[in-house]
Amino acid sequence: MLPRQVVKWILVFLVISPSLFPVSVSEADSSYWSAKKRHMKKKVHDMFYHAYENYLTHAFPHDELKPLSKSFTDSLSELGNLKLEHLPQHYNGSALTLIESMSSLVIMGNNTEFERAVLWLSENLNFDVDARINLFECNIRVLGGLVSAHILATDSANRLVQGSYKNQLLTLAEDLGRRFLPAFDTPTGLPYAWINLKYGVMENETTETSTSGCGSLILEMGALSRLTGDPIYESAALRALRRLWSMRSSLNLLGTTLDVTTGEWIEYSSGIGAGVDSFYEYLFKAHILFGKEDFWRMFHSAYLAVQKYFRHGPWYHEADMRNGKATYWQLTSLQAFWPGLQVLVGDIAAANSSHREFVHVWKKFGVLPERYLLDHLMLHPTEKYYPLRPELAESTFYLYQATKDPWYLEVGESIVNSLNSYTKVDGGFASIRDVTTMQLEDHQHSFFLAETCKYLYLLFDDSFLVDRNYVFTTEGHPLPVLSSWHDRLPEAYIPRNWTFLPSEKQARRASAMTLQVCPATSLDCRHRCQQVKSACHIPDARSDHRCFGDEECGVDATTCRRRTCSMAGYCGLWLFI
Ligand code: DMJ
Numbered sequence: 001m002l003p004r005q006v007v008k009w010i011l012v013f014l015v016i017s018p019s020l021f022p023v024s025v026s027e028a029d030s031s032y033w034s035a036k037k038r039h040m041k042k043k044v045h046d047m048f049y050h051a052y053e054n055y056l057t058h059a060f061p062h063d064e065l066k067p068l069s070k071s072f073t074d075s076l077s078e079l080g081n082l083k084l085e086h087l088p089q090h091y092n093g094s095a096l097t098l099i100e101s102m103s104s105l106v107i108m109g110n111n112t113e114f115e116r117a118v119l120w121l122s123e124n125l126n127f128d129v130d131a132r133i134n135l136f137e138c139n140i141r142v143l144g145g146l147v148s149a150h151i152l153a154t155d156s157a158n159r160l161v162q163g164s165y166k167n168q169l170l171t172l173a174e175d176l177g178r179r180f181l182p183a184f185d186t187p188t189g190l191p192y193a194w195i196n197l198k199y200g201v202m203e204n205e206t207t208e209t210s211t212s213g214c215g216s217l218i219l220e221m222g223a224l225s226r227l228t229g230d231p232i233y234e235s236a237a238l239r240a241l242r243r244l245w246s247m248r249s250s251l252n253l254l255g256t257t258l259d260v261t262t263g264e265w266i267e268y269s270s271g272i273g274a275g276v277d278s279f280y281e282y283l284f285k286a287h288i289l290f291g292k293e294d295f296w297r298m299f300h301s302a303y304l305a306v307q308k309y310f311r312h313g314p315w316y317h318e319a320d321m322r323n324g325k326a327t328y329w330q331l332t333s334l335q336a337f338w339p340g341l342q343v344l345v346g347d348i349a350a351a352n353s354s355h356r357e358f359v360h361v362w363k364k365f366g367v368l369p370e371r372y373l374l375d376h377l378m379l380h381p382t383e384k385y386y387p388l389r390p391e392l393a394e395s396t397f398y399l400y401q402a403t404k405d406p407w408y409l410e411v412g413e414s415i416v417n418s419l420n421s422y423t424k425v426d427g428g429f430a431s432i433r434d435v436t437t438m439q440l441e442d443h444q445h446s447f448f449l450a451e452t453c454k455y456l457y458l459l460f461d462d463s464f465l466v467d468r469n470y471v472f473t474t475e476g477h478p479l480p481v482l483s484s485w486h487d488r489l490p491e492a493y494i495p496r497n498w499t500f501l502p503s504e505k506q507a508r509r510a511s512a513m514t515l516q517v518c519p520a521t522s523l524d525c526r527h528r529c530q531q532v533k534s535a536c537h538i539p540d541a542r543s544d545h546r547c548f549g550d551e552e553c554g555v556d557a558t559t560c561r562r563r564t565c566s567m568a569g570y571c572g573l574w575l576f577i
Pocket of ligand 1: 277278334389390391447474475
């Protein structure tokens with residue numbers, strides 16, 4: 001038994017202790033999560049450099065690393081199933097993984113290595129090669145990587161110190177963009193899927209392409225036009241996109257594959273995964289980046305059709321574009337990007353419920369299998385692989401940005417742990433050939449550095465996004481939302497009265513990705529890059545964008561639309577379904 005006096009003092013201490021140590025439960029919580037974020041950021045940083053340094057040691061300047069044999073593959077020409085015989089003997093690759101890593105290097109704060117990469121590419125990259133490449137892959141990886149790196153090299157952060165940067169990356173991007181143009185020379189304006197960088201479209205080239213192959217070129221080619229002042233790239237991509245949209249069915253659905261010479265569909269069944277995914281993504285992101293109302297209208301109708309014909313609870317199956325009837329009941333790894341897109345649209349409740357299902361499947365197998373048959377609740381017999389894809393990490397990052405719910409940090413942590421336990425090898429990170437045995441495959445895809453590591457890093461440290469407003473391309477390369485790129489908005493949507501912000505240091509804001517849902521500021525680079533704020537912006541009542549009613553939501557500065565409160569209690573640009 002404790003003496004009475006002691007018990008009394010213990011009780012007194014318990015009563016007054018909260019004022020002696022004023023750490024509330026939520027402060028303790030937030031310091032726990034801050035420490036967790038620091039720890040996880042370091043883990044992701046180490047993963048990125050393990051992959052990057054092994055690439056530099058064993059594969060550079062070739063395209064991608066083979067981490068098991070510590071060798072390389074010149075995969076740019078293989079992407080999309082090209083056979084190796086198309087490659088000339090002297091072809092030495094195009095340093096694909098280096099190009100793809102550049103924006104991640106900047107996001108992780110390594111300007112020195114970024115500068116080294118800029119200099120090397122400026123001196124060595126050459127597209128005048130007899131190589132048949134896939135237009136879509138080359139656009140999102142190489143053109144997107146170069147355009148984004150050019151913007152990062154020239155933005156107000158002045159990253160390059162050694163000598164002056166003379167737009168070498170933009171010159172390379174323009175050279176590549178010009179080599180894309182012969183692909184669009186078809187009766188329909190829909191581009192060939194394959195093109196030889198030196199000789200243009202090859203004889204007897206296949207006329208079959210995919211919806212994403214010809215409908216997701218607008219961000220990179222549009223940015224190239226805005227940067228060079230030459231509209232030819234954007235016009236070609238826009239013409240193809242419009243033609244594709246005109247091929248939709250009366251249900252506003254598109255198929256998966258088509259013929260570029262006849263403009264006829266080949267595969268009528270489609271979903272939100274392979275062959276279509278980034279088409280939807282680019283309609284909406286093009287609206288954010290270029291402001292055109294047309295993109296919004298196309299996206300809005302397409303999104304409603306997806307929700308109506310493909311969605312089944314939190315899952316998305318495939319359906320025939322002609323009658324909307326379900327065709328294949330499959331969950332595919334690529335579909336996991338969809339909740340991230342829904343966050344940008346403001347459909348957070350739907351994003352959250354689908355994301356949970358993907359997490360569930362990830363946890364069941366340890367990673368996401370390429371294809372999972374929803375009607376049989378079993379793996380697809382041949383597509384059991386996991387090639388280090390980023391889509392689940394990407395959606396997790398967006399959902400955390402929108403909700404700040406630490407549950408998403410835990411999801412990110414388990415993704416990082418799985419990647420480290422199942423795919424890390426001495427020579428880098430290897431793909432998984434079969435998720436049931438975790439047997440590895442000798443390939444470290446460049447998107448592991450461009451996207452998987454980047455989104456995981458941004459989940460735990462979003463300082464790159466503070467006070468900035470970026471759209472990430474489908475390959476994870478950031479492009480800034482610039483008021484000067486919005487010049488073709490219809491009158492009603494031009495955010496008027498842009499005013500320059502006072503130059504004193506601004507207070508630290510919440511991450512710009514959150515602001516992207518209702519951005520207060522934008523970068524204007526017409527003369528030199530400056531932060532400008534929009535007169536139409538009205539912030540949400542609460543900084544976490546939570547709400548009880550519409551009156552607590554503000555006005556989105558990019559679109560000047562009034563935001564509304566969702567059923568899940570978040571302000572957003574909601575769609576009425
Ligand atoms: C990436 O190359 C891009 O995200 C593309 O749009 C489809 N998915 C791969 C990675 O999974």
